[in-house]
Amino acid sequence: MNVESKEWLERNLQSNKSVQIILTYAQSIDGCIAGRDKQQLLLSGKQSMEMTHALRSISDAIVVGIGTVLNEDPGLNARIPxxxxxNDQPTPIIIDPHLRTPLTAKVISNYTKGVGKAPIVLTSVERCNEDKRQALEGAGVRVEQILQGDGQWRREYFTHLSHVYSFKRVMIEGGATVIKGLLSSDGVVDELVVTVSPVLIGSAGLSIISDKVPSLRHKDSRVFGKDVVFIASTQ
Structure with a gap:
């Protein structure tokens, strides 16, 4: 399945841009990515989860926010099946304006164990704590002090990473604050890869849709087990 997933993804994610930004997440039919009080839900089935890990393996980097790191401690490596x-692992990137990434984070331990690449932390140009920075860098983390203080997403962040680290394809996995911010920002995301699970969460669920959303062009969709995965480009 992973070979088929890679072929399907590569076919539909061709790009001639200097750096391609892909936003990916799983949601319920009613558009929720988490339950009440941001309760984490396992929405993706086995087959669509394998597809997500195939996407990780063909991406140069994978981005999450600091909230995801603190709440879920993800490994952010390609490991399923x-x-x-x-060499096929993506570089983990953490959006962390205040340098709250713990030294015990799984992305750091994966690097020290040789099962993941050295993570990158993007932090604020205004609020960088030098002691925390030195501690992270001592653990092998690369700290990039490039985030502006207004909380807005900018494509220049990823253009900078492309120039410094030669990234060509960057996938962004979340969490909710990151996804919502990107969907309401102009000109940052190129493609969406969205897994829709056949469940309903209800009004107490966490939705990532805001008043401002991009126009999309459907590229392809495919059934993975119980889920449907959509690929669309922004217009």
Whole structure:
């Protein structure tokens, strides 16, 4: 399945841009990505989860916000159905304006164990704590002090990373604040890969849709087990 997933993704995610930004997440039929009080839900089935890890393996970097790191401690590596070779692993990137990434984070331990690449932390140009920075860098983390203080998403962040680290394809997985911010920002995201699970969460669920959303052009969709995965480009 992973070979088929990779072929399907590569076919529909071709790009001639210097850096391609892909936003990906799983949601319920009624547009929720989490339950009451941001309760984490396992929405993706086995097959669509394998597809997501295939996307990780063909991406140069994978981005999450600091909230996801603190609440879920994800590994952010490609490991389903089996652990991908280190060369096929994406570089973890954490959006962390106040340098709250713990030294015990799984993305750091994965790097020290040789099952993940050295993570990058993007932090604020205004609020960088030098002691925290030195501690993270001592653990192998690369700290990039590029985030502006207004909380707005800018494509320049990823253009900078492309120039410094030669990233060509960057996937962004969340969490909710990151997804909502990107969907309401102009000109940042190129493609969406969205898994829709056949469940209803209800009004107490966490939706990531805001008043401002991009126009989309459907590229392809495919059934993965119980889920449907849509690929669309922004217009």
């Amino acid at each position: 089996t652990l991908a070779p280190l």
